[in-house]
Amino acid sequence: MLRNMLTRDELIQWMRTELPRLLQEDPAFRAQVIGILSEALVSKGELTRLLDELRAMREESQRRFEAADRRFEAIVEELRAMRADFERRFEEVDRRFEAADRRFEAIVEEMRAMRADFERRFEEVDRRFEAVDRRFEAADRRFEAIVEELRTLRSDFEQWVRFSQQEFAALRVRVAEMGIGLGSLGLRMGQGLEEVIRQVIESFSGAGPLKAARLVLIDEAGELYQPGARVEIDALVTDGRRFLVEVKNYAKTDEVWAFHRKARFAEAKLGETFEKVLIAPAATASAVALAKQLGIICYTFRAAESRETSE
Structure with a gap:
């Protein structure tokens, strides 16, 4: 009821004035208050012990903080030394880069001078090549004229070669005619015709080397002539x-x-089969046709167009 009637400030003022008097005058009240406070508050000894522990903890913390401060100071000093060393090194690097820049500038200037010199030299080379090109063009024109002249000479030479080949072919025909004629004449004079025949056969057949010999047979039964007559063939060519x-x-x-x-x-x-060859420098056209019909190779140089007269 007193609490409901007093304000907070009035209650605090009352406790300040009345509570000490009640604790002194009323032992039971004092004991009750002490019991209540002992449950909520620590004793003086405990408080002293707590204060000692707090003091020890504070001193330990202080020592640790001081050690940490010393370590941080050492780290800071080391970092300062490292920073100073880095600064010195960076300054050295800066000096080196500056020196490199100066060297590169010098190289660039030298390259510019070399480029200008190369350009002058290339211009001179271009002028020389232009002069060489003009000379080659003149030489090309001269070579074209020479080639045209050589072509004309080649054409003339080819015409001369064709003419010479024709002349030599005609000459070979004449020589062959003479060889056959002389060989036939030589046969009648006792000289060998076989060698001439062998050369002629090798020439037109492409076979060779061949062997040639005169063939003489005896007509014992009189199939061609009277019995016992000699049947002579100018040559038997073999191999x-x-x-x-x-x-x-x-x-x-x-x-x-x-x-x-x-x-x-x-x-x-x-008892054998032979290829039959008739060689004649000249022959009638009907003789050539008959030889072809009978399977005889007629090797002649001139076929007469006139008709044969019966004797």
Whole structure:
């Protein structure tokens, strides 16, 4: 009821004036208050012990903070020394970069001078190449003229070669005609025709080397002539391919027939098959046609167009 009637400030003032008197005058009240306070507050000894512990903790903390301060001071000093060393090093690096910059500037200037010198030299080279180009153009024109002249000479030479080849071909024909004629004449004079025939056969057949010999057979049964007559063939050319060769100065159809009969007689007599060749410097056209019909190779240089007259 007193609490409801007093304000907070009045209550505090009352406790300040009345509480000490009540504690002194009323032992029971004092004991009750002390019991209540002892449960909520520490004793003086405990408070002293707590204060000592707090003091010890404070001193330990102080020592640790002082040690930490000393360590931080050492770290700070080390960092300051490192910073000073870094600054010295960076200053050295700056000086080196400045020196490098100066060297690069000098190199750049030197390269600029070299470039200017190269440009002057290239201009001189260009002028020289232009002069060389003009010389080559003049040389090209001269070579073109020379090439045209050589082409003309080549054309003239080719025409001369073709003409010479034609002349040599005609000359070979004439020489062959002379060889056959002389060989035939030599046969009648006792000289060998076989060598001339061998050369002619090798020339037109592409075979060789060949062997040539005169072939003489005996007509014992009188199949061609009277019994016991000699059947003579101008040459038997052999060595791989086998040829029966007859040579005439001028071949006509009756001579083609005669050679055909002699060749068949020789094949029957010898039991072999031969390639039959008639060589004549000149022959009638009908003789050439008959030889082809009978399977005889007629090697002639001139075929006459006139008709044969029967004798």
